[in-house]
Amino acid sequence: MAQLSIRSVSKSYGAVQVLDDVSVEVEEGSFVVLLGPSGCGKSTLLHAVAGLNPIDSGSIVIGDRNVTNLPARERDVAMVFQSYALYPTMTVAQNIAFPLKMRGLDRRTSDEKVAGVARLLQIEPLLSRLPRELSGGQRQRVAIGRALVRDPRLFLFDEPLSNLDAALRTELRAEIKRLHQSIRRTMVYVTHDQTEALTLADKIVVLKAGKIEQTGTPLSLYDDPDNVFVAGFIGTPRMNFLKATVVDDGKALTAGEARVDITHLKARLDNGRTVTLGIRPEHLDEKEGVTLSLAVDVTERLGSTSYVHGALPSGETVVAERREDQPRFGETITLRFQPTRARIFDAEGNRIR
Ligand SMILES: Nc1ncnc2c1ncn2[C@@H]1O[C@H](COP(=O)(O)OP(=O)(O)OP(=O)(O)O)[C@@H](O)[C@H]1O
Ligand SMILES: [Mg+2]
Structure with missing residues (x-):
């Protein structure tokens, strides 16, 4: 069964149609990448799944629940943004523990969960630091940690690596892949970087101007593109x-x-x-x-x-x-x-x- 079904979702801002009849099936435990150039509607779609953005038509089903009209907090998803969005006055440990505190979890269980996540992301030595005392890559690890600790059914990532330098991007990309392999949770990941898409995805959805151009495995998009856009967008240097x-x-x-x-x-x-x-x-x-x-x-x-x-x-x-x-x-x-x-x-x- 699909863990996430995006069914015929459309959305306009005024006269501009940003999503045009988009349908995506995300299998349980899989890693799906939404790939496309800037402005094609990737973030809008991800926000719609998270419940941060209403849609005009279509539906979003997570597990067996139609969540189209549910608020974000009732959807059991965690999102990691491009800008790390950490609380500047809280330590790393407090940042990671924040969703648990909101949930009213007791201190001991919370500490245990934070320690577990810190171990997984190799940020244990950083737990007592403030965000401003971290590098970009470390901050993004903390942001991922804060999503992980909630143990949601669905992880959403919106270009989490785009603020990092090339070397760090490659390193953290591999870590996200490793993380997915170890926890096997469903992940939907937005990027405009075709290398990230090819290396991370089980399935890639290529978007252009709010429409799906092609959906397929990395290899099928590379080898068997449906159109010039996909052929030119996937592969570097380009076709x-x-x-x-x-x-x-x-x-x-x-x-x-x-x-x-x-x-x-x-x-x-x-x-x-x-x-x-x-x-x-x-x-x-x-x-x-x-x-x-x-x-x-x-x-x-x-x-x-x-x-x-x-x-x-x-x-x-x-x-x-x-x-x-x-x-x-x-x-x-x-x-x-x-x-x-x-x-x-x-x-x-x-x-x-
Ligand atoms: N609140 C808004 N009001 C009006 N137009 C918007 C709004 N948010 C987004 N848009 C428009 O919708 C389109 C899609 O935006 P979106 O942020 O989803 O693109 P994106 O694919 O995530 O791009 P990027 O790679 O640059 O992040 C863009 O043309 C954008 O200008
Ligand atoms: Mg975006």
């Missing part, structure tokens, strides 16, 4: 998109000088039709396949691999991963890819399979 034309009675595409066999597609395409060919940087470093000639502009070296930026004869820019050599500015190199690695999209950006 390259080239203009292409259908030739040979629908058996192939031409993209500049390249001819790409598309007989593996189920769809029948008319000669002369214009489509978009998408190919990921990591799929351009094959030994055999369709060739593209790239005039190298910049090479970024990342140790074990490099990303080469350059232009095709058509003028289209391309980023290609390169594992064995590191071509320089001014060189022309040959890229190769397997036609079955290419993803084809129609003029509206929808995938052709």
Whole structure:
């Protein structure tokens, strides 16, 4: 049974529709990420689940209860925000214990629970400090601790790592994953960072302008995107998109000088039709396949691999991963890819399979 069902939820602020018929099923114990660019409605949706924001239509079901019209405190969810929202005059221990105090829990049980959470998050040495005596990462751990101690049925995270520097973000990301694996509670996590989504999620929901673009496992979104938006949003560096034309009675595409066999597609395409060919940087470093000639502009070296930026004869820019050599500015190199690695999209950006 789904632990959380978001059913046909819509919401407008004045004339602006912020959520448009959004439905998401979150299985018990799973980790679901709501992913999308700034302003797409992620926080609005999460707040609607938490009961901090009324919705115009649709319903929200947690467990077997329809909570659509229940206030936040009756929903048994805990939320962790981007800004840590700690009480500045309380110590770490008092901050974590606060929800228990509100619940009227006795001191001894409360102390035990705080100690347990502190151990789990490795913040035991910090318990007597004030929030201002903590680093950003430590503050966010405390905020997570305050959510954990409530032992809710559902955890909601709204970009909890976005105020942290890159190294700390990676570290805390792994800790959240570990935490989920150890407590196996249902978590819904909002981010605009596709790397966070790919690394954390069992299931990703991609949102754009209040609408769901695609829902799926990280691998299915990466490998089998439904449209140009998802293809471009998932994966870094992003997928390259080239203009292409259908030739040979629908058996192939031409993209500049390249001819790409598309007989593996189920769809029948008319000669002369214009489509978009998408190919990921990591799929351009094959030994055999369709060739593209790239005039190298910049090479970024990342140790074990490099990303080469350059232009095709058509003028289209391309980023290609390169594992064995590191071509320089001014060189022309040959890229190769397997036609079955290419993803084809129609003029509206929808995938052709
Ligand atoms: N109280 C409000 N009144 C009017 N418009 C609002 C209000 N809150 C949010 N919006 C608008 O709703 C849209 C979605 O906002 P929301 O905060 O859900 O986006 P988001 O996906 O969380 O973005 P970000 O990644 O920047 O946090 C935005 O266009 C925003 O301007
Ligand atoms: Mg937001």
